[in-house]
Amino acid sequence: MSTIPTATISRLVTYLRILTDLDFSGVKKTSSDHLAEEAQVSAFQVRKDLAYFGRFGTRGTGYLVPMLRREVRRILGLTRPWNVVIVGMGRLGQAIADYPNFYQYDFSLCGFFDIDPEKAGDQVRDEEIMHPRDMPRIVKERDIDIGFLTVPQGAAQQAADQIVAAGIGGILNFAPSVINVPEEVHVESVDFMAGLMRLSFYRQNR
Amino acid sequence: MSTIPTATISRLVTYLRILTDLDFSGVKKTSSDHLAEEAQVSAFQVRKDLAYFGRFGTRGTGYLVPMLRREVRRILGLTRPWNVVIVGMGRLGQAIADYPNFYQYDFSLCGFFDIDPEKAGDQVRDEEIMHPRDMPRIVKERDIDIGFLTVPQGAAQQAADQIVAAGIGGILNFAPSVINVPEEVHVESVDFMAGLMRLSFYRQNR
DNA sequence: ATATGTGAATTGATTCACAGCG
């Protein structure tokens, strides 16, 4: 499996969405050309991306949509369940707790944490908001894999430390800051102000 | 200005945040080494990134925080105002309309659109929600530069077409899909489910 | 005939080493 570009993983997510749309529309077959057009990349790129993981097509024919969809889901780890906690139950944490589309892919929200004693005991989705001191126990009891970091910027590093100390190995970081974690912990960032600033740059230099 | 890696622009956003923190803390001087450590990149990288835009340091000494901060803001286009509309006033659009931190950088929310006639006329921040048919007029009257695309997945392409037709040249796309726009229109995407799926991949292959 | 899969070529980004300047 040598070394797979991170951009390849991002594109696989795009391919999966296209394949899901096709599958729901009842389309049975597709090709690297078609996927490439939908994903706005080259057909070479589609084939190369898939080639990191195996051979999924039939020469002269293309790809079978349900089969390729299943394979990409498997490659991305989306055929197994993932247990998630949310750390930081302000506006953003609340909004994400209400997001209805996790269940489409076996992600389960299994715990909600906030350091504010005012919030402790409040109900979110039939669960009480807990203090981060309870995180290590909950992570063990409920087999948590992933933490959503939705605290304010100034609290991000401390919250990240608590998530790591609790034994969680993957963080989805919504805070607008670089967090420092051991290298075995994986962090992905979701940062809309950064997207807006990049847009500002490209518009200014249009 | 030859061709600047997109990764460089993302890192400049990170440097700006670090410089802002330093400035608020009253720190007057910094170095590529220090910025590199905070941003979790190499010092070569910091210097190379800055070198695309000019010479901002003093050899043997380093960088002056307020001056470098100002320069990076300018490079990113953040020293001028940007007028923004939100297209799609569901949960996400509403949440973003309530986000308090746009004013820190001169972004102004100047219009809210939704295709749902039920929503038309509702107030958001002292503004009525309008129908997208009014977008071309509003864009002209209010000199709009950027549109936030916060409609559901299935409506994303149509809404993007309306944004482009209204004369907007930059889109911050929150919908989990690739949108097709003319090449002079710049799109940046904010996609938290994609981040979550990448995390799923890297955790599975840990 | 047609579309995949893949080594080779090219393009692009990062790292390096050191020249340049305070």
Place this chain on the structure above:
DNA sequence: CGCTGTGAATCAATTCACATAT
């Protein structure tokens, strides 16, 4: 002497061309 700025070298990613399979 210390730290920036930058051409050259290395490393990585994308593109290409075509051999391969149906």
